[in-house]
Amino acid sequence: MVRHALDRRYEVVGVCRERSVAKLDAYKGRIRVVPGATDDREVIRTAVAGCDGVLTVLVPWGVRRYATGTAQAVLDHARPGARLVFSCGWHITRDGKDVYPWRLRWFVKVFGWLARLARVADLDDQVEACRRVFASDTLWTVVRGSDLEEGESQGLPRWSRHVGDPVLASNLTRRVDFALFMVAALTDGKLVREAPAIVGCKSPSALRAGPAAGAP
Numbered sequence: 210m211v212r213h214a215l216d217r218r219y220e221v222v223g224v225c226r227e228r229s230v231a232k233l234d235a236y237k238g239r240i241r242v243v244p245g246a247t248d249d250r251e252v253i254r255t256a257v258a259g260c261d262g263v264l265t266v267l268v269p270w271g272v273r274r275y276a277t278g279t280a281q282a283v284l285d286h287a288r289p290g291a292r293l294v295f296s297c298g299w300h301i302t303r304d305g306k307d308v309y310p311w312r313l314r315w316f317v318k319v320f321g322w323l324a325r326l327a328r329v330a331d332l333d334d335q336v337e338a339c340r341r342v343f344a345s346d347t348l349w350t351v352v353r354g355s356d357l358e359e360g361e362s363q364g365l366p367r368w369s370r371h372v373g374d375p376v377l378a379s380n381l382t383r384r385v386d387f388a389l390f391m392v393a394a395l396t397d398g399k400l401v402r403e404a405p406a407i408v409g410c411k412s413p414s415a416l417r418a419g420p421a422a423g424a425p
């Protein structure tokens with residue numbers, strides 16, 4: 210995400226936990242890093258000051274409502290009119306009209322239950338975080354990622370308003386392209402107050418669907 214933003218000549222401020230700062234060493238001198246938890250309101254207030262856009266990764270890790278605290282801090286402290294782009298998974302639904310493959314429903318049920326039991330993650334935390342984003346009057350986009358794979362960029366992912374659209378059937382996106390989509394969303398007015406579910410543009414289902422027509 211940092212690389213895509215720098216490629217576009219954006220001035221970048223990054224927030225990550227103290228223990229993770231070293232992962233950004235490759236960008237030393239080119240970005241400003243504010244170390245801290247993303248649900249720390251003071252950290253976010255400092256980091257987003259003056260920013261025209263905020264890219265936020267919402268993760269369900271832990272059972273302390275990290276994602277909800279993160280989303281709320283960004284919603285409260287980003288400047289009015291800033292573009293806010295959040296990440297989550299397909300399992301988040303905005304209007305209940307998504308039609309999920311049984312494997313995903315099964316995974317959410319079983320992983321969600323086990324993860325909460327082991328106090329490793331709380332999927333409901335991500336649900337609540339997104340509910341607050343959807344209810345806000347900010348210029349938000351919630352990018353809903355498919356399963357991810359590593360590898361070189363294939364280009365901007367395809368998207369649809371609803372899981373169940375045949376274009377998404379392959380359920381696979383390169384991680385680097387998930388980031389590309391989030392950065393591109395900053396300047397794509399069509400994505401304001403949308404929750405696009407994405408898939409790799411070279412995935413079989415995207416290729417079967419034919420060229421993108423612009424709208425989902």
Ligand SMILES: NC(=O)c1ccc[n+]([C@@H]2O[C@H](COP(=O)([O-])OP(=O)(O)OC[C@H]3O[C@@H](n4cnc5c(N)ncnc54)[C@H](OP(=O)(O)O)[C@@H]3O)[C@@H](O)[C@H]2O)c1
Pocket residue numbers: 224225226227229266267268269270271275296297298299353354355356357
């Ligand atoms: N992985 C998938 O297959 C998949 C599929 C669909 C959607 N997504 C979505 O894609 C986004 C990124 O997913 P990912 O799999 O790349 O996430 P990830 O590897 O688990 O981590 C993303 C960030 O979460 C923070 N993090 C990790 N463990 C944490 C903990 N225990 N407490 C607090 N923060 C923690 C880290 O921040 P620091 O920088 O502070 O270390 C890390 O950079 C998420 O929004 C996810 O819902 C992922």
